[in-house]
Amino acid sequence: MxxxxxxxxxxxxxxxxxxxxxxxxxxxxxxxxxxxxxxxxxxxxxxxxxxxxxxxxxxxxxxxxxxxxxxxxxxxxxxxxxxxxxxxxxxxxxxxxxxxxxxxxxxxQPAVKPLEPDFETLLADAPEATGVGVREQPPEYAGRRLAVKRDYLALEASNRSLGKAGEELVVSYEHDRLHRAGKRRLSERVEHVAVTRGDGLGYDVLSFDLDGRERLIEVKTTAFAKETPFFLSRNELALSRQEAEAFHLYRVFAFRRRPQLFDLPGRLECQVPDDCEQLF
Incomplete structure (x- = not known):
């Protein structure tokens, strides 16, 4: 009952x-x-x-x-x-x-890329509902948010060490994914563009599909659960619209324990567009 x-x-x-x-x-x-x-x-x-x-x-x-x-x-x-x-x-x-x-x-807390990640179990299914952008709260409770001292999701998202470690993990994963598929030359062309070209491109890693088409990968990393919301900048959101066939967002989660990732390909929509530009 x-x-x-x-x-x-x-x-x-x-x-x-x-x-x-x-x-x-x-x-x-x-x-x-x-x-x-x-x-x-x-x-x-x-x-x-x-x-x-x-x-x-x-x-x-x-x-x-x-x-x-x-x-x-x-x-x-x-x-x-x-x-x-x-x-x-x-x-x-x-x-x-x-x-x-x-x-x-x-x-x-700083982070470093795992030495020998298990790439075969790294890829996971995306959660049913993924939080993109600022979390909206019920308007009747709007005044109560002041009780919380900090926005810990935004604070973790600004952790450059964690972000870089997640990107490095994705670079290694892409090398491995292409190499195991018999695409050694494509594997050798995977590039950590956030390091080699700067972080204003709207994506972090240049990789490839098995047919040679470019894969533009934006990486978002958290040490917590896969349902943890993440943020998009206006530049990232615009790129996902302009390059929908090539754009992928890799959400790396549970980074400090047993890192995994899920892939959100194509166009992404931000829940609160007016707030996106202030996040990154």
Whole structure:
């Protein structure tokens, strides 16, 4: 039988506290087991099912992304959350110095390309809905965003070390992809253009399809889950429109643990075009 009793403030406070604890551990690179957290949490709730708890975790993920923060990996964003959940979450974040410090440190942490990545398992399916551009938040909550100290998604996106490491991984992947397909000469022509020609081209890596056509690859890298939103500049968006047949956006995710990427080929649309130009 479906649960119909609204979550009480005590229950919401309990699940928010547990979620932020997991996120702080994630930011800090510390191990945690979600099943253990859920088992402990159930003792604080009023007979909530595992499915109900999972949905509430997903609701929190949706709010976190709207606030410019990362979400706990594995809890895919789910909108249509109760206002009480938003209120409690922003209240807790406004006073959580530990979360703020760990999030800022994680966003700024340097990165290097893995020495021997597993290229055969690097490519993943794209998520059903990909966040492009600024996260929009419900207008009725617009004034509450001030409770969040920083936009951690934007802060990580400006991490040049992480961005360069992701680009270098893609360069190596493209060499390997073409070489394994028997296209050695094309493989040798792969170029890290963000380094050799500058970063104003609207793409980072020049590669090729198997038939020799150019592949213009823009790379976006995060240390977090594949659902993490990313940003586009106006230049990148324009290039995806002008060179739709050649343009690819490679989203590299989970970079610090087990990096993978998904490919978004062709024309991309920005959710908030007026804000794109200020991001990169």
């Amino acid at each position: 479906a649960e119909v009793t609204p979550w009480s403030r005590e229950e919401v406070e309990a699940i928010v506290a547990d979620y932020l604890h997991m996120l702080t551990l994630e930011y800090s690179g510390q191990h945690y087991v979600k099943a253990q957290h859920r088992k402990r949490l159930k003792g604080l709730l009023q007979g909530r099912s595992d499915a109900s708890i999972e949905r509430k975790h997903q609701n929190i993920s949706a709010i976190m992304l709207e606030l410019g923060c990362h979400a706990v990996p594995g809890y895919k964003p789910l909108s249509n959350y109760q206002r009480l959940l938003f209120d409690v979450l922003t209240e807790r974040m406004a006073v959580s110095r530990e979360l703020d410090a760990s999030a800022e440190a994680a966003a700024k």
